[in-house]
Amino acid sequence: MQESNFLDIAQTRKWLHHVWSDFWWEHEMPITGGALSLACGYTTSVLKPSEVKRMGPTRFRVVSRIIPEIEARRLCFQPKKNIRNDRFLWIEPPPKRVIQKLSPKDQWNLSAHCVGCGKNQFLPVEISGDDKPYVACYHCLAPDQYRSFGGELVSNSLIHEALKNYH
Numbered sequence: 001m002q003e004s005n006f007l008d009i010a011q012t013r014k015w016l017h018h019v020w021s022d023f024w025w026e027h028e029m030p031i032t033g034g035a036l037s038l039a040c041g042y043t044t045s046v047l048k049p050s051e052v053k054r055m056g057p058t059r060f061r062v063v064s065r066i067i068p069e070i071e072a073r074r075l076c077f078q079p080k081k082n083i084r085n086d087r088f089l090w091i092e093p094p095p096k097r098v099i100q101k102l103s104p105k106d107q108w109n110l111s112a113h114c115v116g117c118g119k120n121q122f123l124p125v126e127i128s129g130d131d132k133p134y135v136a137c138y139h140c141l142a143p144d145q146y147r148s149f150g151g152e153l154v155s156n157s158l159i160h161e162a163l164k165n166y167h
């Protein structure tokens with residue numbers, strides 16, 4: 001890949017701010033500074049929300065190189081109760097599949113993309129009166145819309161559940 005395919009410093013900063021404040025990331029795959037630092041090859045926790053302003057160009061470049069891997073779910077993160085045990089893992093995700101913005105959960109996998117927006121960010125939903133679990137696209141059907149169809153957010157992360165198969 002050429003250098004131009006990676007995010008620049010401003011884009012990388014924006015990405016980090018987003019990941020460290022956005023609901024979907026918090027629910028589905030929280031990325032702590034410690035685990036991100038390790039994934040970037042640093043031996044100490046040098047990447048953290050409070051340090052983004054002071055990060056130098058080299059660190060931004062290092063982070064920008066793994067962002068496409070994170071976005072493609074080839075690089076995943078699993079927080080642990082003890083933050084020191086936070087881990088990252090490289091996986092081979094299943095082949096890409098396209099599903100509806102509201103789909104039965106058994107149609108979802110780590111490579112599922114929404115037919116509406118093309119994004120791969122879903123949340124687990126249960127619908128009252130329906131025993132089947134569902135997933136909803138975070139962009140086409142935001143959590144504040146769930147009430148309109150009797151839906152409720154499930155607290156367990158889809159991604160963390162899926163990662164159990166990769167241990």
Ligand SMILES: [Zn+2]
Nearest residue numbers: 114117137140
């Ligand atoms: Zn969508």
